[in-house]
Amino acid sequence: MEVGFLGLGIMGKAMAANLLRHGFRVTVWNRTLSKCDELVAMGAAVGDTPASVVAKCKYTIAMLSDPSAALSVVFDKDGVLEQIGEGKGYVDMSTVDAATSCKISEAVKQKGGAFVEAPVSGSKKPAEDGQLVILAAGDKALYDDMVPAFDVLGKKSFFLGEMGNGAKMKLVVNMIMGSMMNAFSEGLCLADKSGLSPQTLLDVLDLGAIANPMFKMKGPSMLQSSYNPAFPLKHQQKDMRLALSLGDENAVSMPVAAAANEAFKKARSLGLGDLDFSAVHEVLKGTGGSG
Amino acid sequence: MEVGFLGLGIMGKAMAANLLRHGFRVTVWNRTLSKCDELVAMGAAVGDTPASVVAKCKYTIAMLSDPSAALSVVFDKDGVLEQIGEGKGYVDMSTVDAATSCKISEAVKQKGGAFVEAPVSGSKKPAEDGQLVILAAGDKALYDDMVPAFDVLGKKSFFLGEMGNGAKMKLVVNMIMGSMMNAFSEGLCLADKSGLSPQTLLDVLDLGAIANPMFKMKGPSMLQSSYNPAFPLKHQQKDMRLALSLGDENAVSMPVAAAANEAFKKARSLGLGDLDFSAVHEVLKGTGGSG
Amino acid sequence: MEVGFLGLGIMGKAMAANLLRHGFRVTVWNRTLSKCDELVAMGAAVGDTPASVVAKCKYTIAMLSDPSAALSVVFDKDGVLEQIGEGKGYVDMSTVDAATSCKISEAVKQKGGAFVEAPVSGSKKPAEDGQLVILAAGDKALYDDMVPAFDVLGKKSFFLGEMGNGAKMKLVVNMIMGSMMNAFSEGLCLADKSGLSPQTLLDVLDLGAIANPMFKMKGPSMLQSSYNPAFPLKHQQKDMRLALSLGDENAVSMPVAAAANEAFKKARSLGLGDLDFSAVHEVLKGTGGSG
Amino acid sequence: MEVGFLGLGIMGKAMAANLLRHGFRVTVWNRTLSKCDELVAMGAAVGDTPASVVAKCKYTIAMLSDPSAALSVVFDKDGVLEQIGEGKGYVDMSTVDAATSCKISEAVKQKGGAFVEAPVSGSKKPAEDGQLVILAAGDKALYDDMVPAFDVLGKKSFFLGEMGNGAKMKLVVNMIMGSMMNAFSEGLCLADKSGLSPQTLLDVLDLGAIANPMFKMKGPSMLQSSYNPAFPLKHQQKDMRLALSLGDENAVSMPVAAAANEAFKKARSLGLGDLDFSAVHEVLKGTGGSG
The missing domain is CATH 1.10.1040.10 (N-(1-d-carboxylethyl)-l-norvaline Dehydrogenase; domain 2)
Structure with missing residues (x-):
C-alpha cells in the first residue's frame, strides 16, 4: 500500500518509520526537508510539496503540530487542496479542534476528495511502538481503506461517526x-x-x-x-x-x-x-x- | 502459627478462611456466633468472647465493621483488654480513624501488649483471593511477627511507621x-x-x-x-x-x-x-x- | 441636544423616556414600530429605519437585546452603516461581547464615524430612575460629547479606554x-x-x-x-x-x-x-x- | 443595671466601656489585671477572679479570645462555676464552636444558673460604636433580662432559639x-x-x-x-x-x-x-x- 505522509515531527517521524518497517511505500514531506533524511535512509521517497505528495499518492496522512500548521498544509500555495480530488483520501491525524477539522473536511469534500480526522491518544513511545489509539471520524469508506495503516500505527482504531467526534x-x-x-x-x-x-x-x-x-x-x-x-x-x-x-x-x-x-x-x-x-x-x- | 480472629463479616470471613487454607490454626469469634459455622467446618476453633480468644492465642487479628465495633470489642466486658498483656499482640485490620486506632493502641500498650493497626486496601474479592494491600503501622516487632499471616492475606504489606499512618x-x-x-x-x-x-x-x-x-x-x-x-x-x-x-x-x-x-x-x-x-x-x- | 435612539425594549424605552423628560429631542426606532407610541406621546419623533434615524441625528444611541440584534441594526439593509459618517457618532449601550463591539467599531470608523461602546450596569428599575452605571470605551471625543446624555441616563459614567474595555x-x-x-x-x-x-x-x-x-x-x-x-x-x-x-x-x-x-x-x-x-x-x- | 464583665481584649474593653458610658455598673476582670486600669478610670469596679465577679453580680458577660480561654474562665479554679447558681445568669459573647458553648451551658445549668451564648458579628470599630450584631441563643428568660445591655452593645440582637444556634x-x-x-x-x-x-x-x-x-x-x-x-x-x-x-x-x-x-x-x-x-x-x- 502506498501512502503520503506530511509532517515529520517527533510523532510523525515515528509513525512514518513504522509504516516503512511494515512494508508500506511512503512518500514523505516536511517543511524542513532535512528531517526527511532518516526516513529516506529507510526507503522513503520525498515530495517537494504537500501538493506533490497528494498528486502521487492515493492516500495521504498528515501529522502536524497544531491547527495552524494543519490548515497551512492544506490551504496554502502548493497545499493539499491543489491536488486532492475524486478518488483520493486525506487523513489528518494531528490533534486539532473540531472547527479546524471541519474546515479541512469541507474544503477536501468540495474538491471531491474524502477526509478522515484521526487524532491519536499516546505520545512518542507509543508512536514508535505502533501502540497509538486512533480516534477516527468522517468518511467511513476512507476509514475502511486506511485500516491496514491504522493497524500498523496503533494498537486499536475506533471509527466514531461524524466529523468532529474524533477531536x-x-x-x-x-x-x-x-x-x-x-x-x-x-x-x-x-x-x-x-x-x-x-x-x-x-x-x-x-x-x-x-x-x-x-x-x-x-x-x-x-x-x-x-x-x-x-x-x-x-x-x-x-x-x-x-x-x-x-x-x-x-x-x-x-x-x-x-x-x-x-x-x-x-x-x-x-x-x-x-x-x-x-x-x-x-x-x-x-x-x-x-x- | 496460631491466631485469633475477631469479626466474621464479609471481609473477616474471607480472611479467616484464607488463613485456615494456608495451615494457620485459627480461633474465631463473632458477635453472631452462627457466622462461625462455616469456618468451624474448615477447621477453626471458636472462642466465646474476644477475651477468651486473646487468652488462648498469642496473636489476635480483628476485622470489624466500624470504629464503634472496633472499640466495643476491645473495651467492653469480655473484651480484648481483659486478657491482653505482655507477650501478646493485637492487630486491628478494620478501617477506622486515627483517633480510634490511637485509643486502642494506648489501652493495649498500657496492659503490656503490642498493637498494630493494619487497615487494608481492597474489598470482598481481593480478600477472598488473598490479594489485599495491607497498610500497617505501630509496633514494628509485632508487625514482623505477623508477616507470615500478612503474606497469606495480602499480596503486599507495608509497614508505615508510627501509629495512625496506616489510617x-x-x-x-x-x-x-x-x-x-x-x-x-x-x-x-x-x-x-x-x-x-x-x-x-x-x-x-x-x-x-x-x-x-x-x-x-x-x-x-x-x-x-x-x-x-x-x-x-x-x-x-x-x-x-x-x-x-x-x-x-x-x-x-x-x-x-x-x-x-x-x-x-x-x-x-x-x-x-x-x-x-x-x-x-x-x-x-x-x-x-x-x- | 438631539439624539437618535434605536431599540425600545424594557431598558431602551425607559432610557429614551428619561432623555425626553430631561429635554432631549429624541428620534426613536424600534423593529416593532407600535412600541414607539408611548414615547411619541411623550414628544419623540419616529424614524422608519435605523439609517433614517442616523441620517437625521448627529448622535445615535442603541440599546438592543443581544449581539445579533446589535449587529443586525448596523449591518443589515437600512442599517446604521448606510448613513453613519464623518461628524456623526454611534453609541451602543447594549450588552454585547467584545468581538461584537469591535466589529461594529471598525465598520463605523471605516465610514468616518465615531463609536463608543457603553454597556450599563443595572436593570429595569435603575433604567427608569436614571440610575444606571455606564461603562464606556472607545472614541474619547464622542464620549465627551455624550456626557450630558449619560448624566441623564446614569448616576455615573466611566470612560475605560480602548474599545472592548466596557464589555x-x-x-x-x-x-x-x-x-x-x-x-x-x-x-x-x-x-x-x-x-x-x-x-x-x-x-x-x-x-x-x-x-x-x-x-x-x-x-x-x-x-x-x-x-x-x-x-x-x-x-x-x-x-x-x-x-x-x-x-x-x-x-x-x-x-x-x-x-x-x-x-x-x-x-x-x-x-x-x-x-x-x-x-x-x-x-x-x-x-x-x-x- | 449591674453586670460583671470577664475579658478585656480589644473587643471586651470597648464593650465594657460602652456599658459604663451608658450608666451600667460594671465589675471587670481580666487575666492581666493591668488591662483593667482604663476602665477603672471610667468608673468600673474590679474583681479578683471570675468567681468573685459572679459572686457579686447577678449577670456576668464574658468576651474571651478563643474556646480554650472561654472554657478556662468557667471551669478552672476560681472560675465562674464556683459561684454561678440559682438566680444568676452567664452570657458568653466570645466566638466559640457549638461544642464549647454546649459544655459551658450544661455546667452552668447543672449549678442552677442560666446561660446564653451571644457571639457577635462585627469587629473593633462596631464594638466601640455599640454597633455589633448579637446572635444570641439559649435561655430565653436570661436573654430578655439582657436586652438593655444588648441594646447598648449592639445595633440589633437576635434570639435564635436553642443553644448552638448563635455559633x-x-x-x-x-x-x-x-x-x-x-x-x-x-x-x-x-x-x-x-x-x-x-x-x-x-x-x-x-x-x-x-x-x-x-x-x-x-x-x-x-x-x-x-x-x-x-x-x-x-x-x-x-x-x-x-x-x-x-x-x-x-x-x-x-x-x-x-x-x-x-x-x-x-x-x-x-x-x-x-x-x-x-x-x-x-x-x-x-x-x-x-x-
Whole structure:
C-alpha cells in the first residue's frame, strides 16, 4: 500500500518509520526537508510539496503540530487542496479542534476528495511502538481503506461517526486525564505533608484498584520535580478549556474538571506552560512560595 | 502459627478462611456466633468472647465493621483488654480513624501488649483471593511477627511507621480514588451529552495511559445506573471529608478533592449514601431532574 | 441636544423616556414600530429605519437585546452603516461581547464615524430612575460629547479606554455577582438545613459588613422559590463563561468563579435558564430531587 | 443595671466601656489585671477572679479570645462555676464552636444558673460604636433580662432559639463572607490582568447592586497589598472549615465555599494566616511566584 505522509515531527517521524518497517511505500514531506533524511535512509521517497505528495499518492496522512500548521498544509500555495480530488483520501491525524477539522473536511469534500480526522491518544513511545489509539471520524469508506495503516500505527482504531467526534473523544479523555493528574498530585502533597512517604504512596497505588500507567510513569519524576515535557502543560490546559467549553454547549456541569483547569491555569501563570502537564504538581506543592 | 480472629463479616470471613487454607490454626469469634459455622467446618476453633480468644492465642487479628465495633470489642466486658498483656499482640485490620486506632493502641500498650493497626486496601474479592494491600503501622516487632499471616492475606504489606499512618495512607488513597471517580463520571456525562458513545469512551480509556481496574470494573455498571455497593458512597464521602481534614491540619490546599467531596455530599443529600460510591454518577448525570 | 435612539425594549424605552423628560429631542426606532407610541406621546419623533434615524441625528444611541440584534441594526439593509459618517457618532449601550463591539467599531470608523461602546450596569428599575452605571470605551471625543446624555441616563459614567474595555468591565462585575449569588444561596441552604431561619439570616446579613442591595432584593423571593427574570440565568452563565475565558487568556486562576459557573450550568441543564439568575438556588437546595 | 464583665481584649474593653458610658455598673476582670486600669478610670469596679465577679453580680458577660480561654474562665479554679447558681445568669459573647458553648451551658445549668451564648458579628470599630450584631441563643428568660445591655452593645440582637444556634448563624455569615472575599479578589485580579484599572472596578462595584461595606473597606488596602488584621485569615479559614463541617453533617453541598476554603488553606500554607483574611488576595494574585 502506498501512502503520503506530511509532517515529520517527533510523532510523525515515528509513525512514518513504522509504516516503512511494515512494508508500506511512503512518500514523505516536511517543511524542513532535512528531517526527511532518516526516513529516506529507510526507503522513503520525498515530495517537494504537500501538493506533490497528494498528486502521487492515493492516500495521504498528515501529522502536524497544531491547527495552524494543519490548515497551512492544506490551504496554502502548493497545499493539499491543489491536488486532492475524486478518488483520493486525506487523513489528518494531528490533534486539532473540531472547527479546524471541519474546515479541512469541507474544503477536501468540495474538491471531491474524502477526509478522515484521526487524532491519536499516546505520545512518542507509543508512536514508535505502533501502540497509538486512533480516534477516527468522517468518511467511513476512507476509514475502511486506511485500516491496514491504522493497524500498523496503533494498537486499536475506533471509527466514531461524524466529523468532529474524533477531536471530541480526545478532549474527553484528556479532560479525565487532567483531573486525575490533579487528584494524584493532591494525594502526593497530602501524603508528604502528613508525614507519609510519597514513594510508599506510589507503591501502594500501584497495587490497588486505581493503578494506571500514568501514575506509574509520572509519579517518580514528579517526586523529583522533573517535568520533561511529554505533553506540555499549556496543551493540557487548552484541552481542559475546550472540554469545559464542550460541556458548556451541552449544559454538562463538571466541577472537578473546572477545579483542575484552574490549577493548570495557575501553573501557566507561574510560567510552567512548556513543562510536562505533571508540573501542575508545583502549584499544588506550593514549593518555594509558589502557590 | 496460631491466631485469633475477631469479626466474621464479609471481609473477616474471607480472611479467616484464607488463613485456615494456608495451615494457620485459627480461633474465631463473632458477635453472631452462627457466622462461625462455616469456618468451624474448615477447621477453626471458636472462642466465646474476644477475651477468651486473646487468652488462648498469642496473636489476635480483628476485622470489624466500624470504629464503634472496633472499640466495643476491645473495651467492653469480655473484651480484648481483659486478657491482653505482655507477650501478646493485637492487630486491628478494620478501617477506622486515627483517633480510634490511637485509643486502642494506648489501652493495649498500657496492659503490656503490642498493637498494630493494619487497615487494608481492597474489598470482598481481593480478600477472598488473598490479594489485599495491607497498610500497617505501630509496633514494628509485632508487625514482623505477623508477616507470615500478612503474606497469606495480602499480596503486599507495608509497614508505615508510627501509629495512625496506616489510617492516613488509606485516606490518601481513597481521596485520590474519590476524585478519580468524579473525573471519570464527568467524562462519561460529557461524552454522552456530546453525542459520543460512553461505551466507546470506556474502550478508549482502557487502552490508554489512564487505564485502571476501577474504570474497567465500575464503568459498565455505571452506564446501566447499577450501583451495587462494593464500597458505600457514604463511607467514601466520609473518607474524603477526613482526608480534607487531614489536609486542613497540614495546610494542604486540595481543590479537586474539595470539589469531588461536594459532589459526594450532594449524592448523600439525594439519598444515595448506601449505594456504591460510583452512584455519584447520578448527581453528575442529573437524570430525572436530579442535580 | 438631539439624539437618535434605536431599540425600545424594557431598558431602551425607559432610557429614551428619561432623555425626553430631561429635554432631549429624541428620534426613536424600534423593529416593532407600535412600541414607539408611548414615547411619541411623550414628544419623540419616529424614524422608519435605523439609517433614517442616523441620517437625521448627529448622535445615535442603541440599546438592543443581544449581539445579533446589535449587529443586525448596523449591518443589515437600512442599517446604521448606510448613513453613519464623518461628524456623526454611534453609541451602543447594549450588552454585547467584545468581538461584537469591535466589529461594529471598525465598520463605523471605516465610514468616518465615531463609536463608543457603553454597556450599563443595572436593570429595569435603575433604567427608569436614571440610575444606571455606564461603562464606556472607545472614541474619547464622542464620549465627551455624550456626557450630558449619560448624566441623564446614569448616576455615573466611566470612560475605560480602548474599545472592548466596557464589555470586559461588565464581565468582571457580573462574574463577582454570580459568585456572590452562589455564596449567598449556599448560606441560605446551610442555614435552612441546620435548623436556622433563613429569614433571620437575611436580617443578620443586612446589618453586617456584607450587606448589599442584591441580597436584600433577591433574598426574600429566593426563599419563596420565586425567580421572576430581572437578569436571566442563561445570560448570567454566559457572562461567567466569558469572564472565565478572559481569565484563561490572561492566565488568571479563578476557582470560586469556576465552581459558581458549574452550578449555573447545572441550573441550565435543569431547564432554569430563562428564570432569574437567582434560580441557581434551586440547584443548591436540591429541591424535589434536583441536584 | 449591674453586670460583671470577664475579658478585656480589644473587643471586651470597648464593650465594657460602652456599658459604663451608658450608666451600667460594671465589675471587670481580666487575666492581666493591668488591662483593667482604663476602665477603672471610667468608673468600673474590679474583681479578683471570675468567681468573685459572679459572686457579686447577678449577670456576668464574658468576651474571651478563643474556646480554650472561654472554657478556662468557667471551669478552672476560681472560675465562674464556683459561684454561678440559682438566680444568676452567664452570657458568653466570645466566638466559640457549638461544642464549647454546649459544655459551658450544661455546667452552668447543672449549678442552677442560666446561660446564653451571644457571639457577635462585627469587629473593633462596631464594638466601640455599640454597633455589633448579637446572635444570641439559649435561655430565653436570661436573654430578655439582657436586652438593655444588648441594646447598648449592639445595633440589633437576635434570639435564635436553642443553644448552638448563635455559633451556627455566625458560621453561616462568615462562610458567605469568605466566599465573597474570594469572588472579590478574583475580580480584582481579572480586572488587573485584563488591562482594566482595579481602582475603577472598585468605583463601579460601589455604585451597583453588589456594593457592600466589606468591598469598600477592604478593596483599597488590598490594592496596596496591605493586610492589617481586623479578622485574621486563620480564623476565617477555621470558620469556613467549621461551616463546611456543618454542611457535611446536614448533607448540604457547597462547592463555592469549598473552593474558597481551599484558597484560604493555600494562604495559610504560604504563612499568611496571621494577616487579615483579605490576604487571600495574595494567593489569587500569585505575586512573586506565590500561587
